[in-house]
Amino acid sequence: MRSTLTIGIPVYNENKYIRKTMENLAKIISKIDNQIEIIVVDNYSTDGTREYLKSLDIFPENASLRLILNSKNEGFNFSVDNIINQAKNDYLWIIGGHDQINLEGLKIVLKSLEAKPTYLIGNARIRDETSNSIINESLWGDLESQDFIALDSFFSILGGPCQALSCNIFAVKEVQQSNNPNQLTKNWIFLERILDLLIANEDNLLIKFVDIPIVEMLIETHGWQSTGDLNKDGVVTEYGAFFTVLELTELVYVKFRNRREIIHSYPIWRDFFAIPRILIIAKSKGLPVDLSLVFRAAKAYKRSILFWIIGIPVLIFPISFAKNLLKLKFLVHKTRKLFGIKTF
Numbered sequence: 618m619r620s621t622l623t624i625g626i627p628v629y630n631e632n633k634y635i636r637k638t639m640e641n642l643a644k645i646i647s648k649i650d651n652q653i654e655i656i657v658v659d660n661y662s663t664d665g666t667r668e669y670l671k672s673l674d675i676f677p678e679n680a681s682l683r684l685i686l687n688s689k690n691e692g693f694n695f696s697v698d699n700i701i702n703q704a705k706n707d708y709l710w711i712i713g714g715h716d717q718i719n720l721e722g723l724k725i726v727l728k729s730l731e732a733k734p735t736y737l738i739g740n741a742r743i744r745d746e747t748s749n750s751i752i753n754e755s756l757w758g759d760l761e762s763q764d765f766i767a768l769d770s771f772f773s774i775l776g777g778p779c780q781a782l783s784c785n786i787f788a789v790k791e792v793q794q795s796n797n798p799n800q801l802t803k804n805w806i807f808l809e810r811i812l813d814l815l816i817a818n819e820d821n822l823l824i825k826f827v828d829i830p831i832v833e834m835l836i837e838t839h840g841w842q843s844t845g846d847l848n849k850d851g852v853v854t855e856y857g858a859f860f861t862v863l864e865l866t867e868l869v870y871v872k873f874r875n876r877r878e879i880i881h882s883y884p885i886w887r888d889f890f891a892i893p894r895i896l897i898i899a900k901s902k903g904l905p906v907d908l909s910l911v912f913r914a915a916k917a918y919k920r921s922i923l924f925w926i927i928g929i930p931v932l933i934f935p936i937s938f939a940k941n942l943l944k945l946k947f948l949v950h951k952t953r954k955l956f957g958i959k960t961f
Contacts, residue, residue: 621651621706621707621708621727621730622651622653622654622706622707622708622709622710622726622727622730622786623653623654623655623656623700623704623705623706623708623709623710623789624642624653624654624655624656624709624710624711624712624718625655625656625657625658625697625700625701625704625709625710625711625712626638626655626656626657626658626700626711626712626713626714627657627658627660627693627696627697627700627711627713627714628657628658628659628660628662628666628670628696628714629659629660629661629662629666629690629693629696629714630662630663630664630666631662631664631666631714631715632662632664632665632666632669633715634714634715634835635666635669635670635714635715636669637717638712638714638715638716638717639670639673639675640675641717641718642655642676642680642718643675643676643677643680645718645719645720645723646676646677646679646680646723647677647679648720649679649720649723649724649727650679651679651727652679652680652681653679653680653681654680654681654683654704654705654706655676655680655681655682655683656683656685656700656703656704657670657682657683657684657685658685658687658696658697658699658700659684659685659686659687660687660690660691660692660693660695660696661686661687661688661689661690661691666714667686670684671684671686683703685699685703687699693804694803694804694806694807697711697806697807698806698807701789701792701793701807701810702793704789704793706789707730707788707789707790708730708737708786708787708788708789709786709787709789709792710726710783710785710786711782711783711785711807712782712783712832713782713783713834713835715835715837716783716832716833716834716835717832717833718831718832719830719831719832719833721829721831722739722827722829722830722831722832723831725739725827725829725831726739726786726827726831729825729827730786732823732825733788733823734764734788734823734824734825735787735788735814735815735818735821735822735823735824736778736785736786736787736788736811736814736815736824736825737785737786737787737824737825737826737827738775738778738779738784738785738786738824738825738826738827739784739785739786739827739829739830739831739832740755740756740757740784740827740828740829740830740831741755741756741781741783741784741830741831741832741833741834742754742755742756742830742832742833742834743756743833743834743836744833744834744835744836745835745836746835746836746837751833752836754830755828755830756779756781756784756830756834757775757826757828760774760775760826760828761828762825762826762827762828762829763826764823764824764825764826765822765823765824765825765826766822766823766824767819767822768815768816768819768822768879769876769878769879769882771815771824772878772879772882772883773878773882775826776882776883776884776887777812777869777879777882777883777884778808778811778812778815780805780808780861780865780884781834782807783832783834784831784832784834785807785808785811787811787814788814791814791817791818792810792811792813792814795813795814795817801867801868801871802864802865802867802868803860803864804860804861804864805861805864805865805868808865808868809868812868812872813872816872856898856899856902856903856904857895857898857899857902858895858898859895859896859898859899859904862885862891862892862895863913863914863917865883865885866883866885866917866918867913867916867917869883870917885918886920886921889923890923892918892921892923892924892928893921893923893924893927893928893931896914896924896927896928896931896932896939897927897931897939897942897943898939898943900931900932900936900938900939901936901939901940901942901943903936906932906933910932911929911932911933914928914932915929927942
């Protein structure tokens with residue numbers, strides 16, 4: 618049986634969903650011929666996740682399961698890097714412990730990997746935890762499957778690597794060999810490593826985009842996506858996409874400092890309202906702001922007119938200002954519709 622794909626799952630306190638995720642994975646792997654390696658890294662869970670994983674014995678013969686138990690909470694990046702460094706197959710697909718790969722998606726991925734791409738982006742359906750309903754049937758809208766052999770066209774159409782963890786599948790051997798200890802990002806090292814892979818292979822690049830949703834992703838109310846601070850009760854204070862977007866904007870500037878066409882294709886610049894919306898949401902959630910953060914944001918978003926008109930006041934004015942602006946979001950939706958402004 619062919620062995621090309623490793624599926625990695627970083628988990629932390631996923632007891633609410635991990636059983637469904639693993640049972641689904643075992644079921645769909647049993648319906649294919651390929652040998653699949655599965656690596657699960659538990660980041661010192663305390664809710665029963667670890668105990669469930671240690672007793673797991675449901676996978677078919679064409680699946681090998683490796684369980685790595687961190688001796689303390691090392692953080693999301695540590696777990697993802699551990700999966701990358703431990704993967705034995707040619708390609709790695711990392712998914713969230715609460716996400717569901719579908720059978721058709723797995724078959725399409727395996728077929729697509731026969732072309733030996735550098736990188737593959739898959740589409741996704743998005744489920745919201747709060748409402749337990751599908752809020753987006755297609756993360757990429759009506760964009761059709763296609764291949765890219767140049768970074769310029771890849772960024773122009775897709776905006777770069779997908780920020781959704783479970784949509785990324787990449788050739789792992791080169792990433793393992795070029796592990797950079799001086800990463801620029803704090804929260805999104807896996808995306809930085811994918812970018813480095815693409816840049817290193819620019820002269821012999823093949824990126825495949827699959828328009829069929831290959832996974833159903835869950836947006837958790839509280840989860841590893843949160844990149845805020847622990848409050849006095851030990852709960853993560855979540856600031857929306859603020860730190861995610863800020864870090865990735867900074868990353869693109871560094872990686873492509875002399876390539877304006879790629880920088881200007883980054884998704885944050887495609888949506889006229891994106892930057893003020895992100896800042897308003899973060900500040901309304903209590904984002905602590907000091908001068909260093911204001912200067913950092915100004916350096917990253919200096920090209921945005923709305924950053925200077927709305928973003929700066931949002932950052933420096935009291936939280937009530939941001940909360941009042943949130944009440945006007947219906948005007949943004951109407952403006953998007955009127956002028957056909959896309960969000961990606």
